[in-house]
Amino acid sequence: MSIVSKIENAFFPEVYPNSLPTCSDLSLCLVKKKNLAKYTLSVIKFDSNLDIKIQIANARKLIKQHASAMWLFKEVGAYVVFVCDELPDLSESQLEIDRTGFHAVIIQGVHLVSRSGEHLYNHSKWLNKSFGGTESIASRLVNIAI
Numbered sequence: 001m002s003i004v005s006k007i008e009n010a011f012f013p014e015v016y017p018n019s020l021p022t023c024s025d026l027s028l029c030l031v032k033k034k035n036l037a038k039y040t041l042s043v044i045k046f047d048s049n050l051d052i053k054i055q056i057a058n059a060r061k062l063i064k065q066h067a068s069a070m071w072l073f074k075e076v077g078a079y080v081v082f083v084c085d086e087l088p089d090l091s092e093s094q095l096e097i098d099r100t101g102f103h104a105v106i107i108q109g110v111h112l113v114s115r116s117g118e119h120l121y122n123h124s125k126w127l128n129k130s131f132g133g134t135e136s137i138a139s140r141l142v143n144i145a146i
Helices: 003-011 052-066 134-143
Strands: 028-034 037-045 076-084 105-114 119-123
Touching: 003 028, 003 037, 003 076, 003 134, 037 052, 052 076, 052 105, 076 134, 105 134, 119 134
Parallel strands: 037 076, 076 105
Antiparallel strands: 028 037, 105 119
16 A cells, blocks of 8 residues: 555545545645635655755645635645655755745645655644644654554
8 A cells, every 4th residue: 555545544534524636746635624724634746856945835836726725715724745765864944834824825734754654744833832733643644554
């Protein structure tokens, strides 16, 4: 079973009850709504030839398009999972997440998962409080048997 399938099985439909159509650049896009808020868990293949900042920006664009996100009216909180063959030489601080909500797609968490089961992630915190369930998402991802 692929990593993407394992992630889907761990989150769909229990945590994220909806799944959006995907494309070659977006392996999985799960969605949940909570009152007026909308959240996605998106899985994307990591490209070792591209800077992580560019990949996060590209992920934002993909999610915006697939989730029909719009700043101010239809924002989406996103947790992005990059699947890679092996973890790149990055630090947690290089996995940039949004510090404000002034985006159509608010990157609340970035998580890298290698095929060997290694993890590197960063998610939003403010005064030791996480938003969008990022801590439970990270924990669930780490616990998936690769």
